Amino acid sequence: MNYRFTLEPYKGIRSRHACPNCHRKSCFAKYIDTEKQISFPDYVGRCNHEQKCGYNYTPKMYFDENPMAKERLNEEFVPMSKPRISLPPAASFIEPDIMRQSLKLYHTNKLFQFLSFHFGQEATEKLMLRYHVGTSKHWPGATVF
Numbered sequence: 001m002n003y004r005f006t007l008e009p010y011k012g013i014r015s016r017h018a019c020p021n022c023h024r025k026s027c028f029a030k031y032i033d034t035e036k037q038i039s040f041p042d043y044v045g046r047c048n049h050e051q052k053c054g055y056n057y058t059p060k061m062y063f064d065e066n067p068m069a070k071e072r073l074n075e076e077f078v079p080m081s082k083p084r085i086s087l088p089p090a091a092s093f094i095e096p097d098i099m100r101q102s103l104k105l106y107h108t109n110k111l112f113q114f115l116s117f118h119f120g121q122e123a124t125e126k127l128m129l130r131y132h133v134g135t136s137k138h139w140p141g142a143t144v145f
Contacts, residue, residue, distance in 0.1 A: 053143035102134025
């Protein structure tokens with residue numbers, strides 16, 4: 001997932017700064033705008049020392065305390081493109097004659113064997129026929145429905 005505001009990627013020790021809370025050097029990552037429209041102050045970021053320091057000043061916190069910056073952000077924001085709508089894949093069907101031919105050889109069908117163990121052969125065969133579950137030659141014991 002791509003977020004607009006992320007922590008500055010690590011590019012060596014020079015990409016880490018002194019923490020404004022614990023003042024340790026080279027342990028603070030600043031938040032950046034991936035669209036390069038907003039430059040955050042030096043205190044907007046996260047300290048690597050989670051257990052001892054725990055400093056994490058997020059862009060959301062910054063915008064909550066600076067509503068004018070948020071308003072500018074909303075004014076400047078123009079969607080780059082329309083969101084993609086993904087369509088479900090088209091359904092595929094087996095020809096009815098082929099489907100009817102597959103409704104046999106249940107003794108080799110792995111699903112039939114499994115269900116027969118739990119429900120008995122007679123009940124399993126009724127269910128297999130009712131739901132048009134067949135046996136394929138794709139590999140030994142393959143099931144098709």
